[in-house]
Amino acid sequence: MLGAGVLGSGLAFGSDGRVISSSARIVIVGAGAAGLALANRLDRSLDGARITIIDRRERHIYQPGLTLVATGAWPTGQVLDENARYMPRDVEWLKANVAEFDPDANCLFTDEGQRVDYDFLLIATGLHLDFAAIEGMSTELIGREGIGCVYDNPEHATRTWAMIDAFTAQGGVGLFTRGPGGIKCAGAPLKVTMLTEDLLQRRGRRGAAELVYNSPGKGLFSQPDINEFLKSHFPERGIGLNWSHRLKGLEAEARRATFATPEGDVRLDYDFIHVVPPMRAPDPLFNSPLAWQEGPFADDGRWLEVDRYTLRHPRYPNVFGAGDCVGTPIGKTAASVKAQVPVAAHNLLRVLAGREEDARYNGYTSCPLVTARGSAMLVEFDYELKMVPSFPVIDPMREQWLPWVMKDRLLQGAYNAMLRGRV
Template sequence: MATVRVVHRQPALWRQCHRTAAIGICHLHTSSSSHAPSKEHYKVLVLGGGSGGITMSARMKRMLGAENVAIVEPSEMHYYQPIWTLVGAGAKGVASSGRPTASVVPSGVKWVRSRVQEINPDTNTVRTGNGMEISYQYLIVALGLQLHYEKIKGLPEIEDWVKFKIGSNYSVQTVEKTWSALQNFKEGNAVFSFPNTPVKCAGAPQKIMYLTDAYLRKTGKRAKANVVYNTSLPVLFGVKKYADALWEIVKSRDIQVNLRQNLIEVRADKQEAVFENLDNPGETKVLEYEMLHVTPPMGPNPVVKGSLLADEAGWLDVNKETLQHNKYPNVFGIGDCTNLPTSKTAAAVAAQSSILDRTISKVLKNEKPDRKYDGYTSCPLVTNYNTVILAEFDYSGQPLETFPIDQSKERWTMYHMKADVMPHLYWHGLLKGFWGGPGPYRKIMHLGMK
């Protein structure tokens, strides 16, 4: 019997379903919210209603019929999280990022409005928080990852983030607080952190840094500001082509970048942030701040980590090319919960969904999967209120660009794509199971040579 790791209760601010944003929209659905113990069976059971879960529910409905598919998700709202970068900078409203989960669950698919309590792949069953036991023939795990704000000393005790000028673009409860801190900035250090853990959208912590720099210039406050980016990484960005371009931007805008620095404590009463030097453990540096943007440590979903499906680090253990589980052939994974060695983004989910759809269709026919996921992911690096560097790359960290231009250059066309085109593609393409990434278009644009 799989065990479940106990997660201690945190204040409401910290209790969230942490997962990647989802893409799609449908209207009619069936739901289950009864607390009476019951048993149900589905051909395909999907765990998680983020981008990966909703997308695969839509695809499985088309493949097998809605009556054969169920999805387990407790949240009443579904969020397109990539837009939170712009919400935190005041360029978009937070309301634009969310829609009721009821509107994105595919019509006819059974929606179990509860959290996943336990997964037992040996008996092909899942137990939910409302007492249901659901058996399955095939399981798709899309449970996302967990944010751990509580691992930063002093942060959970802070009741009023606005008062202490702290924000974080990584949760719906805190993203607008980033905009408040930015608006209330007077003079001093604007500090941005990147944790010593895997994170979703690894470019996001520096996107808000560039937008803060732009906002302070626009409002005449930049001369009295010191913009500081403290990252736990040994590089500014993982792909050299884009890192080189970002270093040029950092230098031209007089932004201070400190590598291998990890945020371990916030002293709100003094407006101080404490960072540990990862190259010399135990050595710390205290920075006073006028504004602090926190990127929290992140980790595996606790239900996945506490199950037989996890690898040694707690992530869902899947084949990196087919997304099929390495031990249980009737289990599949997608998105942030997996141990796929690529960046955790909604763009990665899109590309994975196309491959996983193909993998499952082959498995259903007792055939061998014949398409391979190359690790494609994308990170639109917002560098101003009207420019973006569109980073696209694969497992090897090599650029895998859609357009036949140099995407390491700042472009307003890519900003328009980030701010306006991608949200539409998410809600009406990805979540409905119609968008599987730009692969086919890349071939066309590069005349079949990529």
């Protein structure tokens, strides 16, 4: 999910818009959207610093496009890219994964046993999709027995499209789920539901299918105005709603799902199911002292502890974070990355210059909520769940073509510009 926020200008490079001389060793963990954008911004703002980025992945996935791949609107190749295209020349790229953080010793260890020392650490690991938390579920099942999952990679999305394509042809019962707690792109499960319904309409097969969205809580969306809209919009489109239904297990061969509800377990048969697992911090972060040790962000997914405004670690002040891994109330979208990265980079540069950090992340996130092929709502809000439209002329409460055009044609370019640290 990437909102119009990526078109914004962000903060100036350097704490005063100038290049800062420093001999600091800066390590960035993760070469996803946040990691690459941080690397590019810092590389341009620092002279003499040794910047290392650690990630084994060479493939870059445009994750905001996965919902479009999974619903047949985009070909798989459209979301594939290479990290090398965005990696700054002066940044050392260590192709390994982090196995352990030791923030008390200002070092970390890779899965190849290499020790990496740092003066400053920027954590942008992304998150872990906890498929194992659903009994009977594994990623090998995606694309089989009517099981789909839009998240994680284009292979999952492509196999999900095969399942949705078959489901719309054959009809039956379609179950749509959402993992509890903080998940990335919380609009994606809703978009997959609405785009499947739209596809059934387009193919003249709507009457052959029953669609039911299973929410793990008592709402559909964190922003209250959009939540109210969806709570009436789904029934208007004949999409049933089950509240407090958390997907607990799957019997793939029998095409049966078990949901935990306040009244006890409920088993539902399906012909297609969209599985959205719970999400949490990746193991090395999850098990490290850098994660929240108590409170909602510890209970939910042991996310990276940061001050929600400065994105600086309160207990380890030489650590900053950005992206899906940070424990903030909202903000696991590419649009959030766009807003977070300039803040984290700027505040680090201020610290390097011996000054107090002064940039603040206001919780900005954005979701072009696609309601049908050719129609979307451009929803942008902050920590206070107030709408903060980048384009006041676009009504966030209205389904329109223009936000769809942005999602379909413009936002990937904006995302790439963000990776280069240009917006």
